[in-house]
Amino acid sequence: MTAALRFDPIRLPPECERLRKEVRAFLADEIAAGTFDPHQPNREDTDAPEFSRRVGERGWLGMTWPKKYGGHERSFLERYVVTEEMRVANAPTRRFFVADRQSGPVLLKYAPEHIKMDILPRICRGEVCFAIGMSEPNSGSDLFAAKTRATKTDGGYLINGTKIWTSSAHIADYMIAIFRTSPPTKENRRHGLTQFLVDMKTPGIKVNPIGQITGQFEFNEVVFTDAFVPDDHVLGEIDGAWKQATSELAYERSGPERFLETYYVLTELVRAVGKNPDTRSAEGIGRLVAQLHTMRRMSVSVAGMLQAGKEPVVEASIVKDIGTVWEQQLPHRVRDLAAFVEADATNRETLENQLSFAIKTAPKLTIQGGTTEVLRGIIARGLGLR
Numbered sequence: 172m173t174a175a176l177r178f179d180p181i182r183l184p185p186e187c188e189r190l191r192k193e194v195r196a197f198l199a200d201e202i203a204a205g206t207f208d209p210h211q212p213n214r215e216d217t218d219a220p221e222f223s224r225r226v227g228e229r230g231w232l233g234m235t236w237p238k239k240y241g242g243h244e245r246s247f248l249e250r251y252v253v254t255e256e257m258r259v260a261n262a263p264t265r266r267f268f269v270a271d272r273q274s275g276p277v278l279l280k281y282a283p284e285h286i287k288m289d290i291l292p293r294i295c296r297g298e299v300c301f302a303i304g305m306s307e308p309n310s311g312s313d314l315f316a317a318k319t320r321a322t323k324t325d326g327g328y329l330i331n332g333t334k335i336w337t338s339s340a341h342i343a344d345y346m347i348a349i350f351r352t353s354p355p356t357k358e359n360r361r362h363g364l365t366q367f368l369v370d371m372k373t374p375g376i377k378v379n380p381i382g383q384i385t386g387q388f389e390f391n392e393v394v395f396t397d398a399f400v401p402d403d404h405v406l407g408e409i410d411g412a413w414k415q416a417t418s419e420l421a422y423e424r425s426g427p428e429r430f431l432e433t434y435y436v437l438t439e440l441v442r443a444v445g446k447n448p449d450t451r452s453a454e455g456i457g458r459l460v461a462q463l464h465t466m467r468r469m470s471v472s473v474a475g476m477l478q479a480g481k482e483p484v485v486e487a488s489i490v491k492d493i494g495t496v497w498e499q500q501l502p503h504r505v506r507d508l509a510a511f512v513e514a515d516a517t518n519r520e521t522l523e524n525q526l527s528f529a530i531k532t533a534p535k536l537t538i539q540g541g542t543t544e545v546l547r548g549i550i551a552r553g554l555g556l557r
Contacts, residue, residue: 219263227297241292247478274301304348321350430494485553502529
């Protein structure tokens with residue numbers, strides 16, 4: 172083995188529990204005000220700019236970042252609590268989530284100072300939305316196969332090609348994308364990729380929506396035709412973006428959102444069975460909760476590693492693999508357990524609507540953030556098995 176896996180049994184400190192109460196109270200007020208319905212995951216519009224700004228006002232965006240950029244210099248564990256509560260409540264986080272989770276940290280590491288001073292405070296205020304430009308047609312999660320080219324020109328680069336499955340590109344202000352700046356070498360397939368900050372208002376960028384079976388339009392195809400990106404929007408090393416992207420994906424793959432995306436069907440099942448479940452329901456729910464608790468402990472452990480300045484790429488990939496397979500299967504398990512439950516008509520209707528939506532959205536879960544097959548390859552490589 173080339174790496175030893177370690178999931179330290181981290182416990183959330185008291186300040187995290189105090190913060191949890193604050194977040195729950197805030198979300199309860201938002202629900203009472205009609206901002207969103209936690210029991211309706213299939214709402215058509217999950218983009219909520221004013222909600223995003225209110226979250227920023229509470230200091231819950233850019234929580235771990237330096238204060239000079241609008242951040243709050245709090246811990247990754249505190250940020251974990253905010254993410255967990257937002258996800259459990261089904262809050263409309265689409266506008267700020269990617270920017271806060273991974274785009275901001277990338278800019279902190281690699282962007283020029285004037286870009287940091289401009290964009291990072293706006294992320295912290297909940298004012299800007301980011302998309303991630305990685306996947307391409309005919310390449311799936313194989314980033315080495317990226318063909319969208321960035322060709323050097325006076326003062327910058329001209330971008331030509333297509334990114335696909337690009338979540339939230341239709342509302343994004345910026346994209347952090349990987350483009351090919353030179354061919355790969357025989358010795359190193361990873362060579363030749365460079366990371367860029369792209370202003371989505373740039374001429375030559377067209378966003379085409381991709382409909383999902385749920386009726387939502389979260390994914391997009393983004394076509395670049397001689398779109399100009401200035402030199403100061405290059406992030407990090409020319410031709411050496413693979414390590415940067417790998418580090419970025421540790422943020423994307425380890426959070427509670429990777430096993431809580433269909434969580435609402437479990438809570439609705441618990442409501443349906445009531446306080447005196449039969450043996451079959453009690454055992455089934457008990458197994459699901461035990462599995463959920465285990466994944467949560469692993470995810471909190473990864474947050475602790477990030478807090479310690481580590482890059483838990485393999486551990487994050489394990490959390491994402493296990494978590495997304497679990498949340499993909501959860502609606503089917505809940506449907507089986509609910510088959511013999513006698514619930515009131517309102518609760519039964521809510522549960523059936525949630526199950527219908529969850530089952531239709533489930534196929535994307537093991538694809539977004541890296542397919543299961545790619546993740547297992549990363550894990551095998553990290554363990555020295557390939």
